[in-house]
Amino acid sequence: MGSRADGVVVGVDESDGALNAARWAGVVAARLGKTLHIVHGLGNVGHQLTGTVAAIRAAATVSQRDSAETIVRSAVAAVHSQSPDLKVTALSTDMPVVDILLQLTNTARMIVVGGSHVTAAGALFLGSTTLAVATRASCPVVAWRGQNTAPTDQPIVVGVDESPSCTSALENAFEFAERFGVKLAAVHAWRMRCAVGGVSNPLLIDWDLVATAVRRQLTDRVDRHSQRHPDVEVSCNLETSDPSSALLNQIDLDGAQLVVVGNRGRNTLTSAVLGSTTLNLLHHSPVPVMICRAPQ
Structure with missing residues (x-):
């Protein structure tokens, strides 16, 4: 992780919001003179460690492995479409995305995440990657919104x-x-x-x-x-x-x-x-x- 020191990190999934967040993060990284690190991990499926959640997590892991390369490649292409000269690295892992992003907050200049808006019910019962990272990160976290x-x-x-x-x-x-x-x-x-x-x-x-x-x-x-x-x-x-x-x-x-x-x-x-x-x-x-x- 040492090579990522002071870079801008963006978490991506298959959503359009994540791609837009990556584009936004890329422009910010370029202006700050930093490398952009694109991270793709296992999505957040909740906090209750039940058999149902375990089954969902296992199925999500298999699905992620099948689509990870496409997701990461799409994110890199989206970033370079706006910031062609930016240095970009990409990481896909079976780790929960919250865990890998929190590890990177110790050295990152900024973490950027995109996706749907956070609701109180969603944060309480289903879990939220954005909220989980934002409340525990040691560096600034940007929740991308808008257009x-x-x-x-x-x-x-x-x-x-x-x-x-x-x-x-x-x-x-x-x-x-x-x-x-x-x-x-x-x-x-x-x-x-x-x-x-x-x-x-x-x-x-x-x-x-x-x-x-x-x-x-x-x-x-x-x-x-x-x-x-x-x-x-x-x-x-x-x-x-x-x-x-x-x-x-x-x-x-x-x-x-x-x-x-x-x-x-x-x-x-x-x-x-x-x-x-x-x-x-x-x-x-x-x-x-x-x-x-x-x-x-």
């Missing part, structure tokens, strides 16, 4: 909060914006509500003063990254709504091409049950979603 098979000149949206993973989200969002010469919109969502045990009468709170303080915190956090990426034009947006709604609204408002968020490290089951911001975006976002984990 664009290459980054565009449209803005990028990044969610900003107080979590440690936000630092990674901001750094990756700024780097992407800088590489592709696009604008960046930083979004922080907050609610005008009283904490338990706080002021009982909301009329006694100077909400304008609170909003000013929250906006100052947002701009201070963004400014630290702007100093390292002075060529990126960035705006700070304060929204009085839940985080996923605020980000989705900003995507629509800006016509954004990518949304970047931090991952707080929840497991798949917790994310599905609680309906986290990440899960909501994976389900509803019309554009690729980049999920970044806090530095270890």
Whole structure:
């Protein structure tokens, strides 16, 4: 795996979404000056280790071996159709695709996956390759969505909060914006509500003063990254709504091409049950979603 260090990795299957994700990943790899590594593995058939699942897994392995060469060859051709000079490697394995992708996150610059949107029920009962990788990866994971098979000149949206993973989200969002010469919109969502045990009468709170303080915190956090990426034009947006709604609204408002968020490290089951911001975006976002984990 050492030869894959710092490359962009994309997981592919027989779907059109996977081919489009590979095309998108290829353009990103070329712009970053990285090799693209195409990976094809056994699909995710669920978490319940029953006899039925074991039979499905065995049948899937046989089917995969028959179609793997065609899938990988198609992915390589799709990538080279847009990025003819890009160095591409390909790997097909009987390992579950989640396992091989998670192994590669230790050295990859980025993992890209494509396919259907993630639903809460699907994540909880059937399992999701996207969610399984995104919640456990040590590098950024991009869930490809939408129609664009290459980054565009449209803005990028990044969610900003107080979590440690936000630092990674901001750094990756700024780097992407800088590489592709696009604008960046930083979004922080907050609610005008009283904490338990706080002021009982909301009329006694100077909400304008609170909003000013929250906006100052947002701009201070963004400014630290702007100093390292002075060529990126960035705006700070304060929204009085839940985080996923605020980000989705900003995507629509800006016509954004990518949304970047931090991952707080929840497991798949917790994310599905609680309906986290990440899960909501994976389900509803019309554009690729980049999920970044806090530095270890």
